[in-house]
Amino acid sequence: MLFRSKYNERDRGACGLFGWMSRKGRRQNGEGVIEAIANMHERGNGLGGGFAAYGIYPEWRDHYCFHVMYGNEEAKDRTEDLLGQRFEVAHQEEIPHQPHPAITNEPLLWRYFLNSRSLAEGVDTQEYVVSAVMDINAGIHEACVFSSGKNMGAFKAVGYPEDVGKFFMLDQYEAYIWTAHARFPTNSQAWWGGAHPFCLLDFSVVHNGEISSYGINRRYLETFGYKCTLFTDTEVMVYLFDLLVRKHRLPLEVACDVLAAPFWKDIDAEVDEEQKALRTALRQVYASAMVNGPFAIILGFGNGMLGLNDRIKLRPMVAAENGDELYISSEEAAIHVLCAEPERVWMPKAGQPVVGYLEDGA
Amino acid sequence: MSEIIETTSGSAPEIDNEGLARIDARGIHYRRLNELVREVVRRGARRIEIVNVNGQRYIAVGLQEKVRVDIHGVPGNDLAAFCDGAEVVVHNNAQDAVGNTLNSGRVIVHGDAGDVIGYGMRGGEIFVRGDVGYRVGIHMKEEPRRKPLLVVGGTAADFLGEYQAGGRLVVLGLTDSARRGTVVGDYCGTGMHGGALYLRGQVDPSHIATKFVALSEANEATLADLKPILKQFCELFDYDLDRILDERFWVVQPFSHKPFAGGYAANP
Numbered sequence: 010m011l012f013r014s015k016y017n018e019r020d021r022g023a024c025g026l027f028g029w030m031s032r033k034g035r036r037q038n039g040e041g042v043i044e045a046i047a048n049m050h051e052r053g054n055g056l057g058g059g060f061a062a063y064g065i066y067p068e069w070r071d072h073y074c075f076h077v078m079y080g081n082e083e084a085k086d087r088t089e090d091l092l093g094q095r096f097e098v099a100h101q102e103e104i105p106h107q108p109h110p111a112i113t114n115e116p117l118l119w120r121y122f123l124n125s126r127s128l129a130e131g132v133d134t135q136e137y138v139v140s141a142v143m144d145i146n147a148g149i150h151e152a153c154v155f156s157s158g159k160n161m162g163a164f165k166a167v168g169y170p171e172d173v174g175k176f177f178m179l180d181q182y183e184a185y186i187w188t189a190h191a192r193f194p195t196n197s198q199a200w201w202g203g204a205h206p207f208c209l210l211d212f213s214v215v216h217n218g219e220i221s222s223y224g225i226n227r228r229y230l231e232t233f234g235y236k237c238t239l240f241t242d243t244e245v246m247v248y249l250f251d252l253l254v255r256k257h258r259l260p261l262e263v264a265c266d267v268l269a270a271p272f273w274k275d276i277d278a279e280v281d282e283e284q285k286a287l288r289t290a291l292r293q294v295y296a297s298a299m300v301n302g303p304f305a306i307i308l309g310f311g312n313g314m315l316g317l318n319d320r321i322k323l324r325p326m327v328a329a330e331n332g333d334e335l336y337i338s339s340e341e342a343a344i345h346v347l348c349a350e351p352e353r354v355w356m357p358k359a360g361q362p363v364v365g366y367l368e369d370g371a
Numbered sequence: 372m373s374e375i376i377e378t379t380s381g382s383a384p385e386i387d388n389e390g391l392a393r394i395d396a397r398g399i400h401y402r403r404l405n406e407l408v409r410e411v412v413r414r415g416a417r418r419i420e421i422v423n424v425n426g427q428r429y430i431a432v433g434l435q436e437k438v439r440v441d442i443h444g445v446p447g448n449d450l451a452a453f454c455d456g457a458e459v460v461v462h463n464n465a466q467d468a469v470g471n472t473l474n475s476g477r478v479i480v481h482g483d484a485g486d487v488i489g490y491g492m493r494g495g496e497i498f499v500r501g502d503v504g505y506r507v508g509i510h511m512k513e514e515p516r517r518k519p520l521l522v523v524g525g526t527a528a529d530f531l532g533e534y535q536a537g538g539r540l541v542v543l544g545l546t547d548s549a550r551r552g553t554v555v556g557d558y559c560g561t562g563m564h565g566g567a568l569y570l571r572g573q574v575d576p577s578h579i580a581t582k583f584v585a586l587s588e589a590n591e592a593t594l595a596d597l598k599p600i601l602k603q604f605c606e607l608f609d610y611d612l613d614r615i616l617d618e619r620f621w622v623v624q625p626f627s628h629k630p631f632a633g634g635y636a637a638n639p
Contacts, residue, residue, distance in 0.1 A: 051428060051447075321505070340467075342446075356483070356502070359529065
């Protein structure tokens with residue numbers, strides 16, 4: 010497998026995360042975010058870098074955009090057959106990129122804008138799109154859909170994020186939310202599809218840590234039709250958000266209580282009876298959706314960005330606000346690359362989400 | 372694969388008559404920055420002022436000379452790690468792992484500091500004006516001749532003094548975050564088996580690992596012991612000692628020097 014070949018270099022480090030959003034929906038190109046994540050160069054080891062960008066395809070805002078990587082032409086043909094059968098493909102093109110000496114083993118990189126309005130009545134469009142993503146990723150060897158939302162996209166590769174950003178020419182895209190990741194793989198091999206972010210529909214996740222509960226989470230997700238095919242623990246995080254927030258309609262903050270579930274001793278000590286009952290129920294109903302192990306994540310979604318730590322904060326996270334801007338980062342210094350003097354800088358508490366929503370009408 | 376962003380800028384700075392050297396850290400990788408620091412120290416600098424710092428790691432790592440390093444900007448992780456005599460002053464916030472395994476000397480942070488401050492420190496002093504994050508002062512230890520000291524002006528999050536084996540940890544709760552809650556987070560003193568921890572202000576007893584430690588109100592003798600430390604804090608950060616003493620102090624001390632002895636097979 011060309012783009013799944015192993016990269017064996019190992020170095021010490023820890024993943025780096027960065028996120029920026031404008032609550033007013035003001036867009037900026039990717040240059041600043043590349044510079045910010047590059048400021049944490051030491052956190053990665055060159056075995057994965059990536060970005061999620063929201064607001065980049067306004068001319069196709071009503072279309073689902075699939076970003077797909079292929080190891081060979083056959084995988085591309087088979088995937089395009091499948092897409093052609095299930096969707097009206099309004100537009101397709103290669104994802105623009107330029108040669109970069111540090112980015113090697115590149116797969117074929119294509120994007121497809123899919124018209125969802127052409128579907129038969131009564132079809133749950135999002136469910137239909139998720140099925141297509143799962144069927145391609147699990148069923149077509151050497152094909153990987155790496156983002157599938159509307160007016161957003163992921164860009165990722167094996168390499169340092171600053172090189173990945175230049176490879177994909179992210180200075181050419183304008184987004185109101187950018188998240189970025191510098192990877193230091195610990196338990197899994199490095200490959201293009203294993204770089205962060207991991208995406209499904211409008212959700213994207215960049216993650217620093219290890220998910221010790223991966224096996225439990227995976228088996229649980231499989232009972233709802235999710236297929237974990239990407240050889241990396243972080244994949245379950247994005248599917249869990251999709252399950253809890255889209256399918257089960259939990260508010261985001263409640264979903265965070267499922268993932269970073271409070272300890273029983275803290276539930277017992279809760280004085281608010283309603284909260285106590287809710288948290289007890291969540292732990293009982295969603296025991297298999299609890300994410301164990303150290304993590305810091307930044308979740309991107311259509312109208313906002315969320316940062317979350319595990320319940321004892323085993324990975325770093327700093328947040329800052331300036332005007333309508335929200336920043337979330339593994340290190341404070343990276344925030345200062347974009348904003349010399351933020352109005353507020355703070356260290357979020359374990360298990361307590363930091364959420365920024367787009368303002369109404371933005 | 373991309374090489375680390377090396378910059379060639381930052382040629383060796385001048386040292387003035389007072390022994391002061393100024394280094395502009397903008398765009399300089401941490402390796403080069405530390406080379407410059409060591410170089411000016413070798414050439415006799417007694418004070419080093421580093422400006423435009425932003426995220427460079429390991430600044431002043433292992434410095435054994437009794438020099439003063441002033442940092443303007445946010446330094447990267449492991450500031451003053453293994454330091455052995457230098458005084459490092461940060462005029463902004465600091466990140467994680469300040470004073471990792473500090474041996475001697477002093478670190479002063481005028482803003483907040485992140486997680487894992489003073490990890491395994493065995494000597495020297497750390498003073499932070501603002502709040503600190505999780506796992507601060509864990510594995511601190513002491514010898515008969517050397518006792519580390521870590522003073523936090525604001526609040527500390529969970530796991531303060533976890534596995535503390537020696538030295539003194541002081542948390543003063545003087546910042547806004549103390550007014551919003553307690554001065555220390557959960558699991559304080561878990562596995563602690565040496566040294567002492569002093570907390571000023573509102574403490575939630577359920578946050579203290581009472582399986583390992585006893586929580587009691589500080590008596591006159593303890594406060595008298597603390598006074599020189601508090602005076603030092605007031606001088607550094609321009610606080611009024613009376614204001615600090617106008618609040619209750621708590622002492623956290625371990626029950627046992629070998630809390631885990633029962634968990635191992637007996638030594639024949």
